[in-house]
Amino acid sequence: MKKLLITLAVVIVLGTGAYAGLTNLRGGQDFLLEQALQAQMASTLKPYDFEGLEVMVCGSSSPLPDPTRAQACIMVRAGNQMFVVDSGSGSNTVMQANGAPYRLMRGLLLTHFHSDHISGIGDMNLASWVAGRPEPMLVIGPQGVEQVVAGYNMAFELDRGYRTLHHGEELMPAALGLIAARTIQPGVIHDEDGLTITAFEVDHSPIKPAFGYRFDYMGRSVVVSGDTIVTKGLEQAATNVDLLLTDALSHKLIHSLAKAAAAAGADKQAQVLRDVLDYHVDTRNLDGMAKRANIRQVALYHLVPPTRNTLMEKIFTRDIETDVVMTFDGMRFWLPSDSTEIRID
Ligand SMILES: [Zn+2]
Numbered sequence: 001m002k003k004l005l006i007t008l009a010v011v012i013v014l015g016t017g018a019y020a021g022l023t024n025l026r027g028g029q030d031f032l033l034e035q036a037l038q039a040q041m042a043s044t045l046k047p048y049d050f051e052g053l054e055v056m057v058c059g060s061s062s063p064l065p066d067p068t069r070a071q072a073c074i075m076v077r078a079g080n081q082m083f084v085v086d087s088g089s090g091s092n093t094v095m096q097a098n099g100a101p102y103r104l105m106r107g108l109l110l111t112h113f114h115s116d117h118i119s120g121i122g123d124m125n126l127a128s129w130v131a132g133r134p135e136p137m138l139v140i141g142p143q144g145v146e147q148v149v150a151g152y153n154m155a156f157e158l159d160r161g162y163r164t165l166h167h168g169e170e171l172m173p174a175a176l177g178l179i180a181a182r183t184i185q186p187g188v189i190h191d192e193d194g195l196t197i198t199a200f201e202v203d204h205s206p207i208k209p210a211f212g213y214r215f216d217y218m219g220r221s222v223v224v225s226g227d228t229i230v231t232k233g234l235e236q237a238a239t240n241v242d243l244l245l246t247d248a249l250s251h252k253l254i255h256s257l258a259k260a261a262a263a264a265g266a267d268k269q270a271q272v273l274r275d276v277l278d279y280h281v282d283t284r285n286l287d288g289m290a291k292r293a294n295i296r297q298v299a300l301y302h303l304v305p306p307t308r309n310t311l312m313e314k315i316f317t318r319d320i321e322t323d324v325v326m327t328f329d330g331m332r333f334w335l336p337s338d339s340t341e342i343r344i345d
């Protein structure tokens with residue numbers, strides 16, 4: 001045992017020394033760089049053999065800033081179909097950094113049109129265009145989605161032209177740079193190759209309409225709440241679901257932030273913070289919901305405010321007795337087909 005430990009220590013010391021030595025040499029730098037890049041590319045291109053629903057948090061935050069979190073975004077993959085729910089600021093970076101398969105993107109589902117849900121649309125359109133999706137990016141959402149898409153198409157018209165001019169029509173076909181829109185009503189909005197997506201109304205008053213989405217695939221299910229308060233409709237949509245990703249607000253943290261802003265004389269910020277209190281899922285109302293609706297796992301995203309440390313996290317979840325997951329950007333949930341397992345990494 002002692003011999004083994006000494007050998008291990010020697011290998012580590014020599015390995016570290018060799019690595020440090022290589023980083024000081026031009027040839028060594030090139031070698032390390034190429035090895036690392038090849039390994040990274042190989043890992044993103046390896047065959048996908050997972051059967052079931054894969055969910056990734058591509059944005060766990062809300063309009064309140066946090067340098068470590070993007071704004072609202074959830075990716076759901078079912079085999080060769082990849083959908084994204086909302087595209088807040090920074091979410092494209094999280095998608096790309098975590099190897100999201102943009103070439104398989106079938107649609108961007110918008111829950112409503114607050115800036116923290118739509119400000120990443122231009123970035124996602126470009127990233128998926130470069131990744132080689134075969135159709136224009138389709139943005140799906142309630143009444144109003146066509147206006148948002150028309151605005152993006154107008155704002156990015158020059159950029160689209162530059163990309164095709166620079167890379168050529170064959171590589172970056174102009175027609176695939178234009179975003180398409182589809183207005184939907186509550187109900188089943190997609191049913192293909194075993195994946196069903198159902199839109200349902202939520203209560204984000206005074207913002208109307210606002211939707212949440214439910215995904216059902218191979219005996220597994222996921223609900224993404226969008227922005228809402230706890231309502232009977234949300235509970236109904238999430239009944240018997242494996243995973244509920246819900247918008248979440250800590251009354252105590254927001255109240256304390258508003259108090260601190262008022263004390264510092266920032267009255268406008270204080271009032272805006274107080275206004276936010278009544279249109280998100282208050283964690284005090286979340287307790288018991290999982291049991292009532294028979295939800296296997298509740299996970300919190302769209303954190304209002306985003307938690308920065310353990311103290312804030314403890315306060316955020318202290319009123320919920322059920323086991324909940326506080327998400328972070330890049331967190332993945334794996335729901336294998338026809339089972340009850342939920343793997344989180
Ligand atoms: Zn929001």
Ligand SMILES: [Zn+2]
Nearest residue numbers: 112114204227
């Ligand atoms: Zn909102």
